[in-house]
Amino acid sequence: MSxxxxxxxSRAPVPDWVNTHVHHRFEDFLGRVVILLFWNSEDIHSIxxxxxxxxxxxxxxxxxxxxxxxxxxxxxxxxSATLAQAARRLHLRVPVANDADWAQxxxxxxxxxxxxVILDCSxxxxxxxxxxxxxxxxxxxxxRLLDDAAAxxxxxxxxxxxxxxxxAQTALRAPGGIAxxxxxxxxxxxxxNRILECTPxxxxxxxxxxxxxxxxxxxxxxxxxxxxxxxxLVGEALYVADRGNHAVRRIRLASGQxxxxxxxxxxxxxxxxxxPSPTQLAVSAPQAVLVRDxxxxxxxAGQHQxxxxxxxxxxxxxxxxxxxxxxxxxxxxxxxxxxxxxLALYAGLLLIADAGGNALRGLRLADGQLLTLAGTGPWPxxxxxxxxxxxxxxxxxxxxxxxxxxxxxxxxxxxxxVRLAAGNRGAWKAETLADALQEPGAITxxxxxxxxxxxxxxxxxxxxxxxxAVHRIAIGT
Numbered sequence: 001m002s003x004x005x006x007x008x009x010s011r012a013p014v015p016d017w018v019n020t021h022v023h024h025r026f027e028d029f030l031g032r033v034v035i036l037l038f039w040n041s042e043d044i045h046s047i048x049x050x051x052x053x054x055x056x057x058x059x060x061x062x063x064x065x066x067x068x069x070x071x072x073x074x075x076x077x078x079x080s081a082t083l084a085q086a087a088r089r090l091h092l093r094v095p096v097a098n099d100a101d102w103a104q105x106x107x108x109x110x111x112x113x114x115x116x117v118i119l120d121c122s123x124x125x126x127x128x129x130x131x132x133x134x135x136x137x138x139x140x141x142x143x144r145l146l147d148d149a150a151a152x153x154x155x156x157x158x159x160x161x162x163x164x165x166x167x168a169q170t171a172l173r174a175p176g177g178i179a180x181x182x183x184x185x186x187x188x189x190x191x192x193n194r195i196l197e198c199t200p201x202x203x204x205x206x207x208x209x210x211x212x213x214x215x216x217x218x219x220x221x222x223x224x225x226x227x228x229x230x231x232x233l234v235g236e237a238l239y240v241a242d243r244g245n246h247a248v249r250r251i252r253l254a255s256g257q258x259x260x261x262x263x264x265x266x267x268x269x270x271x272x273x274x275x276p277s278p279t280q281l282a283v284s285a286p287q288a289v290l291v292r293d294x295x296x297x298x299x300x301a302g303q304h305q306x307x308x309x310x311x312x313x314x315x316x317x318x319x320x321x322x323x324x325x326x327x328x329x330x331x332x333x334x335x336x337x338x339x340x341x342x343l344a345l346y347a348g349l350l351l352i353a354d355a356g357g358n359a360l361r362g363l364r365l366a367d368g369q370l371l372t373l374a375g376t377g378p379w380p381x382x383x384x385x386x387x388x389x390x391x392x393x394x395x396x397x398x399x400x401x402x403x404x405x406x407x408x409x410x411x412x413x414x415x416x417x418v419r420l421a422a423g424n425r426g427a428w429k430a431e432t433l434a435d436a437l438q439e440p441g442a443i444t445x446x447x448x449x450x451x452x453x454x455x456x457x458x459x460x461x462x463x464x465x466x467x468x469a470v471h472r473i474a475i476g477t
Contacts, residue, residue, distance in 0.1 A: 002123025012107035015097030018084040019163045031156030034119040041086035044301045045132040046114040052135040062157045066094045074413040089174040121149035171476025175453035176229040180446045188228040202473040215245040215265035223258035230288035241286040272316040290343040299340035327357035335370040342399045353399040398443035410440040
């Protein structure tokens with residue numbers, strides 16, 4: 001065992017691996033370059049980075065081992081069963097470890113998500129990298145480390161460590177978006193990279209997208225989506241936040257044709273001023289969409305901003321978020337958002353479920369001020385203990401408004417849906433509408449019914465807003 005690995009191992013136990021029965025130790029991989037990726041399943045920059053590192057490990061399959069060390073931000077993430085679900089949702093085919101008590105994080109001196117510790121073939125720390133762009137430095141570094149190991153006769157040419165395949169096959173997998181209109185239910189079947197058009201009782205009528213992850217326009221099965229999330233239905237057009245393709249797509253329901261309206265199918269951090277055409281802008285992780293009066297609002301989770309695109313003259317502008325991850329109020333372009341993940345309109349406000357800020361935010365459309373309406377911030381600490389429990393949010397990923405003016409928030413990592421009603425002097429009264437749920441995400445209200453995508457139950461919920469009765473709908477049956 002190398003001195004570097006031995007020193008860390010003495011301070012942290014062997015991790016709990018959630019998708020393999022083998023209890024891997026870091027010293028088992030001497031002779032190969034090891035990438036210890038420290039990540040979080042709700043951190044958008046980790047999510048953006050994972051496919052890049054997976055592709056890199058695949059290119060160097062006989063010389064590189066990628067190990068994904070997950071450190072939790074929320075109590076629900078400390079459970080190995082929940083982490084295993086997240087690994088399947090993100091299609092991870094590498095060993096995933098549950099660092100529930102942050103022991104590995106502390107032992108390796110990690111400071112932020114995502115970070116990567118690079119061990120050379122002798123087990124020594126070659127580099128520690130931070131941020132979503134760390135993959136840019138790895139190609140050259142890994143090549144150099146493998147060449148050096150070969151020159152010193154240290155290389156081992158072994159197959160990548162095996163992991164368990166996905167769990168039971170379901171007709172719907174980790175749904176991330178939902179819309180309802182004209183007795184048609186639309187669901188983002190995110191885990192299967194497609195959009196389903198269903199009857200209200202869950203019978204599938206049509207599928208949009210081939211089911212194979214990819215980025216290409218076309219008609220129905222000929223189109224390609226990658227981890228589609230939020231949906232917005234306007235007449236015979238369905239807008240899709242195609243997160244894995246870093247684009248917003250539009251499905252013309254009459255013809256089934258799929259086209260791109262924002263983004264160019266690759267990760268980027270362009271500004272609206274970078275190019276006059278929305279389809280030439282490279283953006284990061286659109287999570288939610290909303291359309292009103294021919295204006296498309298897009299929550300760009302990876303850029304911590306909300307953009308507005310005029311679908312007539314095809315011009316985009318940023319309407320909220322400085323681009324820096326921060327839960328701060330004030331003039332909208334100076335204030336901060338943290339991974340905005342859902343949008344809704346309410347009484348002159350653009351409501352924003354600010355997942356990374358654990359808050360419900362409101363953009364006043366009249367004067368461009370960004371406000372915090374509920375929640376206790378990215379790292380609540382003592383603030384959570386002092387707050388009304390109903391207003392403490394954990395990675396909220398859905399927001400909707402009913403005809404009575406009530407606001408609903410999917411408290412995703414809290415496993416519940418919260419109803420908020422405006423009170424006196426700007427205060428909000430909160431109550432839990434439904435709880436003990438398996439990570440509810442996108443929600444939409446239609447009449448006196450709330451529809452919700454329940455991510456880890458692989459199902460859709462139909463909630464009667466008058467009685468509170470919850471019905472789970474199995475899509476495809």
